[in-house]
Amino acid sequence: MTGLTSSRKLDHLHLCARTDVAFGDSGFSEVRLVHNAVPECSASDIDIRTEFLGRKLSAPIFIAAMTGGHPDTAEVNKNLAAAAEHFNIPMGVGSQRAALENPDLRDSFTVVREAAPNAFLAGNISAVQLRDHGLEWADRAVEMIDADALCIHLNFLQEMIQVEGDRSAVGILDTIRNAASELKVPVIVKETGSGLSKEAASALFDAGADALDVGGFGGPSWAKIEKARASDKAHQNLGDTFLEWGIPTAVSVFEVAQVRKGPVIATGGLKNGLDAAKAIALGADLAGMALTLLPSALEGKDALFERIETICGELKTAMFLTGATNISELANVRYYLTGTVSEMTNK
Ligand SMILES: Cc1cc2nc3c(=O)[nH]c(=O)nc-3n(C[C@H](O)[C@H](O)[C@H](O)COP(=O)(O)O)c2cc1C
Known part of the structure; x- marks a missing residue:
């Protein structure tokens, strides 16, 4: 018996793998890093190592939360975990609710720690579930994968469009405050496609979040995904109406960086290492990716390793061409903003 939560996780994975679930513009096409015609460094000297929540990483790439919770998701989680271990980059598992x-469904998560004994792993639970079930759930989620951090996700757009969604956000900041003060591991609060404004980011940092993942608009659209899953007209229409909802990832990173009290992760529509470089220049510490890794993660370990090599190569190329030899220098390179991103950031 797998249950509703479990089969929903499999639905999501299949929908994301087989159909075009992305919608909208993350804004990265309107961010241009300033080309340095005389970078005065050698491409072979570019150093992409960094640190995150006290852990040394070999690259500023975060494998963002996707799956687990159904027996058929174990293989893809194992491949993602093998990549996290091989590249010494962090990985988040999908929601552990199921x-x-x-x-009985733990195996699709425990396989992650088995395949990545040394990697930085983040557990995952929704803020609503944490509020309703209490800290014991968070402790169990952390213990399940021997997590180094816990991601608490916010997904109110999805909850509104999902037929079976939870529709109360009352008490969420208190829930995060309590988790941040009581849990043994750092808390990362993440959006899942609608982005964080600077006001929301401030409230979350003030509540004790150790890090934030902006989860901006421009990646997989939960309005589109839940619309495809909904069988009734009312929820399908709601999905349509709110397709454009959210803060583009580039804008969200720019805003959150202004009020930062801890590391910032950029996810939402990052497609390659150049987008990763732009996210870091805008103020992110790590570039998170989910959907763009999914096809290769489903294909197998070799394909996924090759994909991540490519992304790291693109990141290094962007760094060389801006004259940034390490991640701190990349964080300070100059960029131009155009179009909507320029208008939304007043810059
Ligand atoms: C198939 C799939 C399942 C996801 N499941 C979760 C989840 O369970 N918990 C969560 O916090 N985020 C989840 N996400 C959101 C991602 O972690 C990420 O924030 C979002 O997809 C934006 O990044 P991307 O554009 O690189 O995909 C999921 C994304 C995908 C594609």
């Missing part, structure tokens, strides 16, 4: 409800 396995918290039904411990």
